[in-house]
């Protein structure tokens with residue numbers, strides 16, 4: 314049986330960031346990826362300025378092939394049912410529009426870790442001083458590996474989380490997020506911006522932006538409804554209200570999403586010799602921006618293992634202490650006290666809001682409230698307020714509810 318220091322499940326950005334730290338520290342690191350690399354990943358690819366800095370500092374300048382066209386994004390435009398719209402530029406200038414298929418592969422290769430693609434994680438046994446990781450290889454055969462540590466960097470539906478906590482998927486609500494890429498007949502939406510609609514009649518998460526001469530129209534909603542119907546409704550709305558005329562596009566692209574844990578401080582960080590990072594752990598910023606926290610949390614996962622290995626200290630204890638800074642950054646974005654009193658985001662919402670007339674501000678507040686009511690059934694309100702208040706009083710988020 315092959316034996317290495319660390320196995321990472323998932324050749325994504327969090328996996329690449331963790332691998333970079335581990336390889337730099339001299340640990341033998343193997344990434345296991347179920348897809349064939351470079352692999353497709355549904356994503357708008359708008360990297361936050363903080364995520365951009367991470368890539369530059371850790372992996373170097375971005376080659377052209379890791380970017381879509383337009384190659385950069387200036388900011389986000391919010392749209393409301395009362396037809397108030399306003400753009401917000403990212404702090405510090407434009408950010409890259411990543412082509413995830415190639416950007417992730419580029420980062421993984423630059424991490425220096427060995428990669429086994431078309432190999433699917435199927436389970437693990439934690440034996441105290443090592444883990445046995447079971448996989449299905451490209452020929453469909455069972456192959457097991459031995460490692461001192463395991464990192465689950467395997468995204469929202471994380472099979473590693475399911476292996477460690479079989480009941481976890483039943484404890485959180487699941488969303489479906491899907492998009493279609495349309496040929497454009499006419500599109501007045503500014504292609505320099507990512508567009509987001511706070512419209513309860515459209516969906517829980519409704520967006521559009523330019524990509525490679527076409528227009529993405531996407532919608533997210535609670536699992537169980539029809540994607541084609543919801544998406545067609547958004548396309549119709551964009552035509553009626555914004556004059557966007559698109560050719561129908563039959564090719565859907567979608568995935569299940571674990572939106573929620575970062576709002577209510579319910580992260581999943583692992584147990585024994587296995588730790589969880591990236592979106593698998595629950596990291597997701599405002600407007601579904603998950604790449605910067607995937608990168609940073611991945612790097613912290615790698616650092617925690619290095620520290621645990623060198624100092625012979627409990628991995629779980631170290632990881633929880635070290636990851637608290639990333640939890641603060643991410644959960645602050647959803648914390649109403651921080652939003653009101655600080656600047657947790659990388660674009661200036663308060664400034665854009667204050668530029669509106671008093672009448673438009675009132676419209677935006679009313680529309681936002683109606684939009685938030687869509688989330689009422691998840692009963693997150695009280696939990697967000699309680700976690701947010703604790704953060705303000707104690708300077709951090711409680712670790713009590715973390716798994």
Ligand SMILES: Cc1cc2nc3c(=O)[nH]c(=O)nc-3n(C[C@H](O)[C@H](O)[C@H](O)COP(=O)(O)OP(=O)(O)OC[C@H]3O[C@@H](n4cnc5c(N)ncnc54)[C@H](O)[C@@H]3O)c2cc1C
Pocket residue numbers: 322323324325326327328345346347348352354355356357358359360361432433434435466467468469471472490491492531568570590591592593596597601602603604605607
């Ligand atoms: C429609 C959409 C739009 C988005 N737009 C943006 C955006 O504009 N900006 C932004 O920052 N974020 C965006 N996000 C969020 C972002 O894509 C994720 O938060 C981010 O990719 C999470 O990275 P990760 O490293 O945690 O995992 P992922 O990127 O999800 O990668 C997990 C990897 O694990 C692999 N894997 C899974 N199971 C197994 C297994 N059993 N064995 C082996 N490998 C496995 C997968 O194949 C995958 O390669 C968007 C998400 C969606 C769905």
